[in-house]
Amino acid sequence: MHEAPFYWVTEGCFIANGDDITARDMHADGLRSVTGWQTDYGRSGECQNGQGEGWTVTCYYDMNETGRVKLRSCTRNGGTAPNTKCSSWSLWVSISTGDPA
Template identity: 40%
Template sequence: MQATRRIAMAATTAVASIGALLAVGSPAQAATITKFCNAPYSPVPGCFYSTGDIFTVQDLRADGKRGVLIWMLDGGRHGECHDANGANNPPTKCDVDLPEGELVTFWTVIRDGADGPESWESEPMVAWTSGR
């Protein structure tokens, strides 16, 4: 009987603790997401910050090529952000003016020169320009 009571008390305490954590964690989960990035292990990390409409791209390979972030809106508008300042330097920032509430798709590539061939391409990322 005593063991059953202890188990019931432990289970009740665990459920109450989890409930308290979820209640405290709810406001943070409801926060607006404003940073969207591709995989952290990418040789060309790229991010979109919906607050300010800023793209960043960073070249992590010392191969004489550049890292390029390519972005495209649903309506067809598109652009590129180039990191041509050498490998392992701080990310290049590109500030653009995008309409709010739009879907933006972006990906990064390794490119030989401004318009040369691409030797690697990341998976595409999808974000919202309004930060939702």
């Protein structure tokens, strides 16, 4: 049995200095890159990148500096369609420092 090669197609990042979330598209597959996020105090959202391969979109969110945030990266066929493939949720990181928390 031959398995298809595994490769990353999207990447998400949290930048503590500014409370930024990024969504980077790493593969020309026609899908958008979506970085979902959740805080430990009940907020959640997503940063979407429909620009295409090689582009990174940065989304700004004003978060509670005493909280924690976790992320996951997904692909999506269009702005409102369901996610097609997602990574596991990251570990919690401090919103104020970006360090594991």
